[in-house]
Amino acid sequence: MTEPLLEARGVVKRFGHVQALQGADFRAHAGEVVALVGDNGAGKSTLVNVLSGVVAPDAGEILLDGRLVRFSGPQDAQRLGVETVYQDLSLAQDLDAPTNLYLGRELLRGGLLGRLGVLDRTTMRREAVRAFAELGVTLKDPSAPVATLSGGQRQSVAVARAVAFAHRVIFLDEPTAALGVVQRARVLDTVRRVAERGIAVVLISHNMPEVLSVADRVEVLRLGRRVASLRAADTTIEELVGAMTGSLDREQAAAAVVGGEEDARGEEEAR
Ligand SMILES: Nc1ncnc2c1ncn2[C@@H]1O[C@H](COP(=O)(O)OP(=O)(O)O)[C@@H](O)[C@H]1O
């Protein structure tokens, strides 16, 4: 297997007395859709927050392209091509959808006007409408504040923003939760297309059929640790649920970690 594009090793994160992550490992490869699954409270969002620079880990390592990185904030991660659709979407509710898409990364006009900081609103609006259309969203009034859109439309705005700027990794924390059937299918299509551009797509979802249909691989978190890494094509909903709930026994769980020779060697040496 090729080297992971993004890797977490032994990540620990505490919130007061709560150990959200207790030595969590994670891997995503370029061009791969990885689903990150686990019961409520397993640590999925915390791991995404650590890997996208929002939360600083108490211990552990993050490697991007095989190099150790330390994010001092989400902008740091974004600069390196890591984009995230957060569970709470993180949109500016009083601004319109195109403005949200380009927030903090506005396009400037050409020439002198651009040098004077004049924004290219026409291009931003056109590109935004195109990006939303790709996700199956037609905005009746692109200048309406995001707060007036439906939950599904807001979710699509957040997905479109991440897709537009990601060039290495994109995290989607429950991106289809508020969506109807058609939009959900569009988002999953987009997920596959983004991965085909060579980007690692990390999808958090509670919908196991959705996970098995769109992901190449599934990493399972339980109580703040990775307990399984399974090829989607070789696994079943029962096996995933078993790993999530801990009813998979230790031997099965060890066999459920795919990840190439490196892991196997590590286990040999540990014996
Ligand atoms: N900011 C926070 N402050 C305190 N506890 C937190 C915070 N964020 C997460 N936790 C706790 O950490 C654990 C893991 O949460 P989370 O990462 O949100 O899990 P998941 O996304 O898998 O449901 C939970 O027990 C949660 O209550």
Ligand SMILES: [Mg+2]
């Ligand atoms: Mg969560």
